[in-house]
Amino acid sequence: MANSVGPNRRMLSSNAPTIVTRDGEPCFALGTPGGVRIFPTVVQALVNLIDHGMTLQEAVEAPRVWTQGQELEVEPAIPATVRTLLTARGHDVREVNTVAGGMNGVVCNQTTGIITGAACWRADGSPFAVAGGPARPGIRFRPDAGRT
Numbered sequence: 001m002a003n004s005v006g007p008n009r010r011m012l013s014s015n016a017p018t019i020v021t022r023d024g025e026p027c028f029a030l031g032t033p034g035g036v037r038i039f040p041t042v043v044q045a046l047v048n049l050i051d052h053g054m055t056l057q058e059a060v061e062a063p064r065v066w067t068q069g070q071e072l073e074v075e076p077a078i079p080a081t082v083r084t085l086l087t088a089r090g091h092d093v094r095e096v097n098t099v100a101g102g103m104n105g106v107v108c109n110q111t112t113g114i115i116t117g118a119a120c121w122r123a124d125g126s127p128f129a130v131a132g133g134p135a136r137p138g139i140r141f142r143p144d145a146g147r148t
Contacts, residue, residue: 016042020049028056028107033123034100037066041100056107060120064099067091075099098122
């Protein structure tokens with residue numbers, strides 16, 4: 001069966017590079033390694049950014065949960081009170097060190113045009129930026145903006 005998890009099976013896709021736009025302009029982008037755990041991990045970060053108003057750094061580092069229908073895996077930072085409530089609702093809660101991999105992302109400030117990066121503690125990534133103008137005359141990140 002396509003996209004099922006099991007021996008000698010392969011996912012059709014385990015990628016979810018995500019670019020979110022606002023008014024047709026890029027707002028932020030996210031990506032993470034983690035196989036079948038990529039999709040829910042990206043969604044959790046999106047909820048943290050959009051619904052909870054977290055900064056990008058907070059969103060990529062926030063504690064995560066995962067389930068595939070059996071036990072509910074939670075990272076150590078999920079509070080004991082939350083775990084108790086989940087157990088009371090019938091979930092088999094199991095603590096794991098990490099859910100998915102080290103998420104990375106960028107936020108594009110639509111007012112200033114400044115791009116800020118973030119990388120979480122689950123891997124050895126780090127945000128890096130180079131500034132100082134175009135690499136060659138006429139080269140721009142957004143060729144349609146600010147032509148000179």
